[in-house]
Amino acid sequence: MNSLLKNTLWIIVAVLGAGAVSGIALNRGEPINALWFITAALCIYAIGYRFYAAWIAATVLMVDETRATPAERLENGSDFIPTNKWIVFGHHFAAIAGPGPLVGPTLAAQFGYLPGTLWLLFGAVLGGCVQDMVTLFLSTRRDAKSLGQMARDELGALGGTAALIATFAIMIILIAVLGLVVVNAMKHSPWATFTVSATIPIAMIVGVYMRYVRVGQVLEASALGVILLLLAVAGGRAVDESATLRVLFDHEGLTLAWWVMAYGFAAAILPVWLLLAPRDYLSTYMKLGTITLLAVAIILLQPEVKMPAITQFVDGTGPIFGGKLFPFVFITIACGAISGFHALIASGTTPKLLTNERDIRMIGYGGMLLESFVAMMAMIAATVLDPGVFFAINSSAGVVGKEAVDAVAKISSWGYPVTVEQMQLLAQQMGEATLFARTGGAPSLAVGMASIFGSAFGQGMLALWYHFAIMFEAIFILTTLDAGTRVGRFMLQDMLGNKWAVMGQTSWLPSVIFTSAVVVSAWGYFLYIGVIDPNGGVNILWPLFGIANQMLAAIALCVATGILVKSDKAKYSFITGVPLLWLIIITSTAAWQKLTSDDVRIGFLAAANDLSDKLAAGLLPPDKAAIAPKLIFNFQLDAVITVFFVSLLWLIVFDMLRVCVRYLLGKSVPALTESPHIPSRLVEEWVRD
Amino acid sequence: MFKAIKTFWQAIRQLSGDDAYERYLTHHAQHHSADGDPLSKKAFFKKWQDEKWQGVKRCC
Numbered sequence: 001m002n003s004l005l006k007n008t009l010w011i012i013v014a015v016l017g018a019g020a021v022s023g024i025a026l027n028r029g030e031p032i033n034a035l036w037f038i039t040a041a042l043c044i045y046a047i048g049y050r051f052y053a054a055w056i057a058a059t060v061l062m063v064d065e066t067r068a069t070p071a072e073r074l075e076n077g078s079d080f081i082p083t084n085k086w087i088v089f090g091h092h093f094a095a096i097a098g099p100g101p102l103v104g105p106t107l108a109a110q111f112g113y114l115p116g117t118l119w120l121l122f123g124a125v126l127g128g129c130v131q132d133m134v135t136l137f138l139s140t141r142r143d144a145k146s147l148g149q150m151a152r153d154e155l156g157a158l159g160g161t162a163a164l165i166a167t168f169a170i171m172i173i174l175i176a177v178l179g180l181v182v183v184n185a186m187k188h189s190p191w192a193t194f195t196v197s198a199t200i201p202i203a204m205i206v207g208v209y210m211r212y213v214r215v216g217q218v219l220e221a222s223a224l225g226v227i228l229l230l231l232a233v234a235g236g237r238a239v240d241e242s243a244t245l246r247v248l249f250d251h252e253g254l255t256l257a258w259w260v261m262a263y264g265f266a267a268a269i270l271p272v273w274l275l276l277a278p279r280d281y282l283s284t285y286m287k288l289g290t291i292t293l294l295a296v297a298i299i300l301l302q303p304e305v306k307m308p309a310i311t312q313f314v315d316g317t318g319p320i321f322g323g324k325l326f327p328f329v330f331i332t333i334a335c336g337a338i339s340g341f342h343a344l345i346a347s348g349t350t351p352k353l354l355t356n357e358r359d360i361r362m363i364g365y366g367g368m369l370l371e372s373f374v375a376m377m378a379m380i381a382a383t384v385l386d387p388g389v390f391f392a393i394n395s396s397a398g399v400v401g402k403e404a405v406d407a408v409a410k411i412s413s414w415g416y417p418v419t420v421e422q423m424q425l426l427a428q429q430m431g432e433a434t435l436f437a438r439t440g441g442a443p444s445l446a447v448g449m450a451s452i453f454g455s456a457f458g459q460g461m462l463a464l465w466y467h468f469a470i471m472f473e474a475i476f477i478l479t480t481l482d483a484g485t486r487v488g489r490f491m492l493q494d495m496l497g498n499k500w501a502v503m504g505q506t507s508w509l510p511s512v513i514f515t516s517a518v519v520v521s522a523w524g525y526f527l528y529i530g531v532i533d534p535n536g537g538v539n540i541l542w543p544l545f546g547i548a549n550q551m552l553a554a555i556a557l558c559v560a561t562g563i564l565v566k567s568d569k570a571k572y573s574f575i576t577g578v579p580l581l582w583l584i585i586i587t588s589t590a591a592w593q594k595l596t597s598d599d600v601r602i603g604f605l606a607a608a609n610d611l612s613d614k615l616a617a618g619l620l621p622p623d624k625a626a627i628a629p630k631l632i633f634n635f636q637l638d639a640v641i642t643v644f645f646v647s648l649l650w651l652i653v654f655d656m657l658r659v660c661v662r663y664l665l666g667k668s669v670p671a672l673t674e675s676p677h678i679p680s681r682l683v684e685e686w687v688r689d
Numbered sequence: 690m691f692k693a694i695k696t697f698w699q700a701i702r703q704l705s706g707d708d709a710y711e712r713y714l715t716h717h718a719q720h721h722s723a724d725g726d727p728l729s730k731k732a733f734f735k736k737w738q739d740e741k742w743q744g745v746k747r748c749c
Binding site for chain 1: 700701702703704705706707709710712713716717720721730731733734735736737738739740741742743744745746747748749
């Protein structure tokens with residue numbers, strides 16, 4: 001009877017999920033309620049978790065709850081600590097959830113809501129969650145080793161080096177594109193600039209408070225910080241309205257970009273307790289709080305999604321970024337479906353806390369499901385806007401024209417009516433001078449969130465909600481930016497330390513300053529080019545980031561597939577092999593198009609040649625002619641980077657295949673490095689604290 | 690009800706690291722009591738924060 005009830009329940013979930021998915025897939029021309037998206041997502045996640053993840057855990061990985069985890073065997077009281085599974089889940093989710101799943105779906109909404117939504121659901125359940133869970137498992141069985149170390153041990157030195165270089169490269173591109181998102185959100189917006197700048201001294205106050213005033217009182221200090229942040233959001237209005245103050249915070253993109261670089265440099269060399277740690281506390285609370293609030297608001301309000309299911313831009317002519325639906329929707333969504341970056345958290349960091357192998361499914365697979373859900377809410381926030389408004393905010397001046405009249409005429413001609421008055425009213429409601437051409441995804445997400453929050457919790461405070469949303473995005477973008485710069489610095493110091501030992505000392509000031517400067521210049525260059533790019537820069541940097549992130553995921557899946565084959569589980573290797581194959585196809589296709597396409601909005605080389613021809617023929621206005629040589633060089637550099645990423649990908653794929661084939665032929669391969677089975681002592685006696 | 694709130698509060702404290710020093714003291718008393726006195730709260734907290742920020746700890 002009990003099992004009959006359970007089966008019936010799961011059949012209902014399956015039918016409901018299938019109904020919701022076909023509802024959003026087959027709907028044409030009518031606005032559709034956002035609850036359909038939530039229902040579809042929850043049902044698909046539930047089925048994936050209950051059946052696919054459980055099967056992988058039991059049959060493929062064979063998790064063993066009697067086996068001691070590294071947290072138990074190597075417990076040292078500082079980083080290896082057996083921890084309650086919900087606490088581990090919290091740490092893991094806070095670590096993997098960044099700005100990526102918010103920005104990706106917002107940009108991908110130019111294809112309509114459907115392609116992005118489907119990839120978010122199925123990509124996560126079949127790809128991203130599996131990657132995270134399997135990586136977590138493999139690292140747990142290998143004393144919490146990092147992905148790079150596992151690649152080196154299990155595949156060979158080549159794989160390890162490739163993973164290391166890929167991590168460094170993706171970090172640089174990631175920070176540049178995130179920096180650009182913040183700069184675009186602050187450009188000529190005194191309110192946003194004031195609020196975002198205020199987060200820096202607020203973080204420092206919190207840091208000093210925790211270190212000197214009330215030592216170690218993390219929650220008390222964080223509560224103080226959150227109150228100050230909210231005051232900073234409200235105070236931004238006063239700055240915006242004061243004629244003397246607003247000029248201090250009203251800046252061009254380029255000025256702001258220099259400030260962001262200076263900030264990144266300072267954050268990389270300042271002590272952790274002063275800036276990085278307190279900022280991270282604040283951003284984590286803001287992130288979890290705002291995401292919860294958004295979910296509640298969407299469920300309360302049940303907004304209508306106004307974007308069509310599919311737009312004409314699937315043909316590659318999209319105003320936000322060029323390129324056809326295949327492969328660019330997959331490259332653009334990136335983090336919400338499969339994120340290679342998660343493999344870095346799932347190996348090394350999370351396994352050090354894991355008490356029991358049976359929780360791997362919940363933390364690895366479940367954590368990624370929640371991330372996908374966050375991306376789904378970003379998709380809803382982008383698509384509840386009128387499509388005309390969405391395109392007006394996200395299309396750069398280089399595509400739709402500098403003048404408001406030209407922009408609305410062009411966007412309306414695509415079939416998405418919008419008027420200058422409508423945009424002016426919206427900008428006024430949001431407390432901004434203009435919302436035209438605010439590329440990067442953050443402003444449109446903030447407008448979407450503000451309209452959802454405003455409708456659910458009070459329309460009168462739209463401007464406050466808008467700037468709250470901007471602050472929320474900026475604070476954890478800046479956290480990723482400074483944490484990333486610091487990690488980049490450590491990686492560089494480590495590499496240089498192999499040659500000159502003194503450079504490897506993480507506390508030797510000349511080395512700290514030199515390596516921080518190198519890392520900041522590397523991402524600062526791409527940020528600079530992005531800011532001066534007349535098409536907004538995001539259209540170039542985001543695909544590059546997507547390719548890099550999917551390539552890192554492919555590396556993680558290569559390691560996993562190789563280990564499965566070497567563990568005599570070749571018949572199950574499809575669980576990572578199929579997502580891997582798909583990633584190889586989409587990254588290689590995207591890279592190929594980025595290199596060879598004749599369309600100047602897709603092909604880097606085509607864009608470089610087009611610009612050089614125009615420059616040579618004297619067709620460019622003086623301001624564009626002045627920056628053209630830099631842009632041409634940058635397009636060529638981007639082409640080189642793309643080739644580099646794809647070569648790295650294929651290198652590691654062939655290395656993995658070589659190891660697998662050798663193993664299947666009975667030849668020698670690097671031995672499995674799984675730690676021996678030691679029975680857990682915690683299973684019986686462990687009490688959930 | 691009271692117990693549930695208490696458990697929730699404990700979870701928040703542990704997630705944020707608010708009780709890190711208390712847990713360190715317990716660990717020290719159980720495993721390292723022979724190795725000398727535990728670190729002061731200030732010294733522990735500095736060490737804890739520095740360690741927490743080694744390596745990749747935040748994603749995109």
